[in-house]
Structures are given as C-alpha cells and as structure tokens.
Amino acid sequence: MPLSAFNGIWSENKEVPLFTAQKSYTLWLEKQKVQYLQQSMSLLADTKLYSKIGAADSISNLKPQQVEVTAQKGDWYKVVSDQVTGWIRPSPGKLVVVEDLNAAADLKDNANTYKYPDAFSPKVSSLGPQTVQVIGRWSNWLLINTNNGNWWIDSRHIELNSTSEEAAPEVAPEAVVPETAAGAA
Structure with a gap:
C-alpha cells in the first residue's frame, strides 16, 4: 500500500481496537x-x-x-x-x-497522599518528613490521619514505629511540601 492510502485505511479501521477490547471484555465477563x-x-x-x-x-x-x-x-x-x-x-x-490500625509512623521522605489507595487516584497533597498517625491499612497502602482529613499513602514511603500500637501520637501539624518542590523530589 502506498503511504497516501494510509488516511483512508485508518478512517475505515480506527474503531477496530476499541471494538475488539469491548468485545473481549464482554466475552470474559460472560465466562465469570x-x-x-x-x-x-x-x-x-x-x-x-x-x-x-x-x-x-x-x-x-x-x-x-x-x-x-x-x-x-x-x-x-x-x-x-x-x-x-x-x-x-x-x-x-x-x-x-480496611484493616483498623492505631499506630504511629515515620515519614522519612516527601510523599504524596491520595483520596483512595491507588496511585492513579486524585492526589491530595505532598507531605514532608514527619511522624503521622496511621488509622488503617489495605494491601500496601496506609490510611493516615492529618489535620486536613484521612488520606492514603503508599507504605513504601513510611515506616511503622515498632512500639506504635500502644502509644500513637496525636495528629501532628503537617509539613506540606509546595507542589514545585514535590515535583522536583
């Protein structure tokens, strides 16, 4: 095919990948x-x-x-x-x-907080190093309590204190990292 025929062929077939994906999903769901x-x-x-x-x-x-x-x-x-x-x-x-948890944890580096435990969920803020109150866990995510609400953080950015189950601190003021600094981190 000459390159000049590409636009016409693309126009006729550009819906095929989406149709195929939708049909595949339907067939998969029917088997469940x-x-x-x-x-x-x-x-x-x-x-x-x-x-x-x-x-x-x-x-x-x-x-x-x-x-x-x-x-x-x-x-x-x-x-x-x-x-x-x-x-x-x-x-x-x-x-x-969500597994209930009452623990203190140390945030060692800057980390993002999210509305729910998925890196593609809406980002709420960036927190700087500090000790935070952990109130829940799901998979590799921890639910932390902040002055601005309860938000999720990837557990790879946080370390639970070994004795935190007994004595968790009150909610500490957040060290919010400005967006420009968080992007550079």
Missing part, C-alpha cells in the same frame, strides 16, 4: 461465575450504581460509605447501601476492606 458473598467493605470514592451488570445508565451515585457486598461477578459487585441495592464496577482501590 457469580460468587455470593456477605462482606462489609469500604467504598472510598463516588461510584455509579447500576440496576444490573452492564446497564447503560446508572440509577444512583453512591458517596463514600460502608456497604455490604452480597455478590461478585468479574469486576462487578452487588452492594447494599443505606438506601439502595445494585451493581457497581469500582476502579482499583475504591472498594476495599
């Missing part, structure tokens, strides 16, 4: 079996609620809260919240079982 659960989990970010798996339009928008998960199929979860029951398909880190 429903697993029935009874598990309380934390929904950590706004999430659309659907009447059924794959519905085009959501029936509600759930705010962060504790939900009862009653079933799972693939990456869809059937949840019961305070007002409604339906299916959600949360992004990674948005639906987790």
